[in-house]
Amino acid sequence: SQTIHQWPATLVQPVGSPLSLECTVEGTSNPNLYWYRQAAGRGLQLLFYSVGIGQISSEVPQNLSASRPQDRQFILSSKKLLLSDSGFYLCAWSLSFNHPEAFFGQGTRLTVV
């Protein structure tokens, strides 16, 4: 069966520090991968999605970037964190066509101080 791992679960970082959040998927090949951010008490904002290695689409211009160095690995990064980057970050995966649903990781709670 497929599983998705996302870490760390919580993170407290000072303003101006770098960020690296990692997500890996097991049990499937060539998944679509997504990074979402959920601000406190709000809905989900799609940040990035990827349909293959090295293929990244950005939905919202911001202080973050994403990379997909391997088929089942998706990394969210920042060179210098801002206070506004605080939030709950969720990684998700899906397969196209016959399996349209997305499956989510447990999320990372990022607090920038």
Added chain:
Amino acid sequence: GDSVTQMEGPVTLSEEAFLTINCTYTATGYPSLFWYVQYPGEGLQLLLKATKADDKGSNKGFEATYRKETTSFHLEKGSVQVSDSAVYFCALSAYNFNKFYFGSGTKLNVKP
């Protein structure tokens, strides 16, 4: 563009009450529709789905019917429990399945 609109929360109900959370969508083509549930501090879990018009998705007593004529996918449950307290998200998957669009979420509080 594609979008999802769901009713504002929070929704507060007593145990065993009937639940309806409204969801409408805008999409080109024929999207797939979903309801996800999020418990505090956790990721989203798929609750149910429907992939074509008139399909009814169901799981754990929850149901939703894909209504193309009204572009709706309302979530219903006949008798809620305290353990159903969570945030519920309506979502759609675009025709090319490369993107998912979520509603803003509806918080459900069920009191004993």
